[in-house]
Amino acid sequence: MIPIDHSFRKYFPGLYQQQKLVYLDSASTTQKPHSVLEGMNEYYQQYCANAGRGNYTWAQRVTDGINSVRAKVAAFVHAQHASEIVFTAGTTAGLNMIAYAWGLHNLRSGDEILYCPDDHKANVLPWLHLQALLQRFGTTIHLIPYRITSSGEIDHENIRAKASSKTRLITLTHIHNVFGTLNDIARIRTLVGQEVLLSLDAAQSVGHLAVDVQELGVDFLSFSGHKMFAAPGTGVTWIHTRIHDQLSPFLVGGEQEIASPSSSGETHLHTYEMPHLLEAGTLNIPGILSLGRAIDFINDITLTTIEQHGKTLTYYLLHHLQQIPEVIFLPGIAYSKRPVGYGILSFYFEGYTASELGFILSSQNIYVRVGTHCTRGRAAQQDSVRISLHVYNTTEEIDTCMAILQELTSV
Numbered sequence: 189m190i191p192i193d194h195s196f197r198k199y200f201p202g203l204y205q206q207q208k209l210v211y212l213d214s215a216s217t218t219q220k221p222h223s224v225l226e227g228m229n230e231y232y233q234q235y236c237a238n239a240g241r242g243n244y245t246w247a248q249r250v251t252d253g254i255n256s257v258r259a260k261v262a263a264f265v266h267a268q269h270a271s272e273i274v275f276t277a278g279t280t281a282g283l284n285m286i287a288y289a290w291g292l293h294n295l296r297s298g299d300e301i302l303y304c305p306d307d308h309k310a311n312v313l314p315w316l317h318l319q320a321l322l323q324r325f326g327t328t329i330h331l332i333p334y335r336i337t338s339s340g341e342i343d344h345e346n347i348r349a350k351a352s353s354k355t356r357l358i359t360l361t362h363i364h365n366v367f368g369t370l371n372d373i374a375r376i377r378t379l380v381g382q383e384v385l386l387s388l389d390a391a392q393s394v395g396h397l398a399v400d401v402q403e404l405g406v407d408f409l410s411f412s413g414h415k416m417f418a419a420p421g422t423g424v425t426w427i428h429t430r431i432h433d434q435l436s437p438f439l440v441g442g443e444q445e446i447a448s449p450s451s452s453g454e455t456h457l458h459t460y461e462m463p464h465l466l467e468a469g470t471l472n473i474p475g476i477l478s479l480g481r482a483i484d485f486i487n488d489i490t491l492t493t494i495e496q497h498g499k500t501l502t503y504y505l506l507h508h509l510q511q512i513p514e515v516i517f518l519p520g521i522a523y524s525k526r527p528v529g530y531g532i533l534s535f536y537f538e539g540y541t542a543s544e545l546g547f548i549l550s551s552q553n554i555y556v557r558v559g560t561h562c563t564r565g566r567a568a569q570q571d572s573v574r575i576s577l578h579v580y581n582t583t584e585e586i587d588t589c590m591a592i593l594q595e596l597t598s599v
């Protein structure tokens with residue numbers, strides 16, 4: 189068991205070497221603990237081989253390592269089968285994969301996809317792209333936008349109003365990357381029934397709180413390793429067994445195989461079963477191994493402790509930002525009656541552009557994110573500042589940041 193105490197920073201070499209640095213950009217990527225780095229180094233230095241290809245000792249060790257991380261991820265998100273876990277390059281790659289491995293082969297003219305224009309572009313653009321692609325081949329699908337409320341939550345009534353018998357899939361976000369609110373996904377499942385598929389972008393929730401795919405009732409769940417202490421370039425898309433027979437490979441090659449045309453002239457795909465069906469080519473082996481170490485690290489702290497720490501810090505941050513009249517919040521928990529946050533708050537600061545504020549804070553060793561945060565909707569109308577927290581952040585760090593903002597108000 190790892191306690192979050194005053195010496196917690198020692199687990200993160202980057203933070204430990206820069207004691208004064210205040211890292212408030214974990215929604216972009218998290219810092220990496222020693223154990224994760226060691227796991228990657230061990231692979232490179234002790235048994236660097238490919239997975240699923242050879243039968244010599246190193247190759248077997250890699251294959252076993254990947255299998256064991258797959259089982260670990262399955263347990264972590266409470267999947268029923270390890271075959272539901274597909275390794276990807278990250279959330280963006282996973283969300284694109286859903287459009288091509290499922291959407292391309294199952295959507296017909298007139299079908300509708302519900303999406304939120306305020307979401308991270310990775311949850312929007314794959315569907316726009318697929319729509320344009322299908323149109324070139326004479327298939328017209330419709331993308332129907334749904335709304336987010338002023339407190340940053342998915343508007344359930346709007347979803348209910350927009351869903352129709354033609355809705356095939358709704359793409360949702362668990363915790364919004366700018367607004368920071370947690371959405372009640374299980375409730376949306378009950379609203380729309382079992383027929384429609386639900387794809388959940390869980391990039392900002394996995395690693396912050398317990399995520400249970402069975403409780404959520406979704407069909408796809410995508411997340412990135414690098415936002416939960418693992419290496420960049422590794423992610424996971426969990427896909428419910430109930431739709432495995434609707435999937436086709438979107439990348440082929442390597443150990444997969446496409447048969448030549450049969451005697452009837454048709455080409456049949458003979459591919460591996462899930463999850464290998466969607467994992468053509470050499471996987472990001474060190475990244476996947478790092479994900480296993482990251483899950484061990486999270487489990488050692490426990491998700492309950494991480495979630496509680498996140499809530500306490502976010503509330504503390506909100507309370508202090510609310511004392512500064514120059515702060516204008518974007519949609520999010522600042523507008524909730526009972527604010528519960530998971531580490532993300534975004535705001536404008538009167539008198540300074542977001543980028544000016546970013547420079548000022550950076551010059552004081554405080555790292556925040558500024559800009560439109562990979563969105564194209566409401567949060568993209570004007571650059572804003574986003575503070576995002578994780579398990580290594582402290583109330584003292586928030587105090588340091590607030591003191592600088594307070595100083596700016598008195599200039």
Ligand SMILES: Cc1ncc(COP(=O)(O)O)c(C=O)c1O
Pocket residue numbers: 215216277278279280281308310311361363364365389391392412562
């Ligand atoms: C909500 C959300 N979705 C998708 C992504 C894309 O993640 P990645 O860049 O790891 O693919 C991010 C990253 O910021 C995100 O916050």
